[in-house]
Amino acid sequence: MALRIGDKAPDFEAETTKGRIKFHEWLGDSYGILFSHPKDFTPVCTTELGYLAKLAPEFEKRNVKIIGLSVDPVENHERWRGDIKEVTGGDVQYPMIGDHDLNVAKLYDMLPADTDGTSDGRTAATNATVRTVFIIGPDKLIKAMLIYPMSSGRNFDEVLRLVESIQLTANHKVATPVNWKNGEDVIIVPAVSDDEAKTRFPNGWTTLKPYLRVVPQPK
Secondary structure: OOOOOOOEOOOOEEEEOOEEEEHHHHHOOOEEEEEEEOOOOOHHHHHHHHHHHHHHHHHHHOOEEEEEEEOOOHHHHHHHHHHHHHHHOOOOOOOEEEOOOOHHHHHOOOOOOOOOOOOOOOOOOOOOOOOEEEEEOOOOEEEEEEEOOOOOOOOHHHHHHHHHHHHHHHHHOEEOOOOOOOOOOEEEOOOOOHHHHHHHOOOOOEEEEOOEEEEOOOO
């Protein structure tokens, strides 16, 4: 099953470093970041988990829950957590899913559905496709996906920026232009008529083209 933006995020039950969870129930009314790793004790992923641990309060301010996944048992995650803190200074407090049976990786189309066995004997190279970031809304729909190779560290500042953009669209019917940063001007989405825009944006906007109406970022 190929997942796309707008699809319902598959629900699952799994063991994590914070106990057993049912994913949709755990997510509740929050946005969610589900980010995956091909193996514990891998160098690039170590730097990523540590940085995200430091950035976690910024996601929390935006009503975003973070959960990681690695194709290894939970007990390995606990040992890895110590390395992460030692190397990066980031103390991982968000839950990490133990996907020893590969169930979640297959459910989220990161490994082929017919993949046999467990994580035993598998290497980071055989799990190389388990490198996706999913942004999931409170409605449990997938809002965005980012897929990186193992050799390229993910930019979680960009993930935070993307969350801010997605939430602006959901709350105010605006889109964000290229290289937008929080606080900069945004674009009124084409689905909003001028009449509706007058109600939503009473201070007016700048029309660059009939389809390109620029407005200060709503508060």
